[in-house]
Amino acid sequence: MRLLLAEDERPLSKAITAILERNHYTVDTAFDGQEALEYLESGIYDGIILDIMMPKMNGFEVLAALRRKGNLTPVLMLTAKSEIDDKVTGLDMGANDYLTKPFDARELTARIRAMTRTQTDHGSSRLSFGNITLDRATFELSSPTGSICLANKEFQMLELMMCNPRQRISADRFMERIWGYDSEADVSVVWVYISYLRKKLASLQANIQIRAARNAGYSLEEQI
Structure with a gap:
């Protein structure tokens, strides 16, 4: 299963990539919103992990552009923000789930499994x-x-x-x-x-x- 990780903090991006690869995912990384959208043009991803606070385009803008194009790839919003308004905004714009930093690696992988499973086989792992x-x-x-x-x-x-x-x-x-x-x-x-x-x-x-x-x-x- 192939994922796109859009996260501008490079040490965190490297750490998350290592976690995901240990859990048998293939991961491409983008470090700003514009780069993320360019990767997503390929249409090859099974899931997207999208940080909100990124340069050039923030996560909300990337998500909005993605959904306007009819791309329904599941999206997990990953951010340091914990305010309810941000969560509601992301979910209302079409995000599938929301995870606040810092997080446990087990919760990250469980949420990714849950959102991609919903897209593919209606709940079965x-x-x-x-x-x-x-x-x-x-x-x-x-x-x-x-x-x-x-x-x-x-x-x-x-x-x-x-x-x-x-x-x-x-x-x-x-x-x-x-x-x-x-x-x-x-x-x-x-x-x-x-x-x-x-x-x-x-x-x-x-x-x-x-x-x-x-x-x-x-x-x-x-x-x-």
Whole structure:
């Protein structure tokens, strides 16, 4: 799952990014409101963490511009302000949630899970396909024969495929959504992680498989 973090305090941005990456998110960072809007033009984000007090455009202005364009990506407002008026303003403008600094890392990740879960699967933290279940809260892949905890990139790749079963996902899309625009990794890394996932599905005796279509990408399919 890919998030945009818009926070102008660089040490805090770095700390939040580390928390989110430990929780299996891919994170892009913006340090002012204008830069955040430029990132959001891509339409690739599953969630946005938006600080209010930023240079060039504040968080309220970014949120207003986003919603005017019809972009319904869930937004968590993150700010040092605790006044009720600010909370009401943000929520009335279309924010999904509000968190006041300082905050506990566990609350931040719980709120992100809650707001993105509402957008995707109506309240469940689990994705299922065939006899396989992927738990977004624990990062565990399970079947009737057992369970395995997935590493960061493995989890994100399988999550994307399980959200889009039977649909081909190109290597470029994996690179864009999971490794990011600034990554120096070669596209061949996608094949490496597909290989890891195939082995783990096999170890769980999955009745689904990852199929490759030459020059088209990968899809999660039921075994025939």
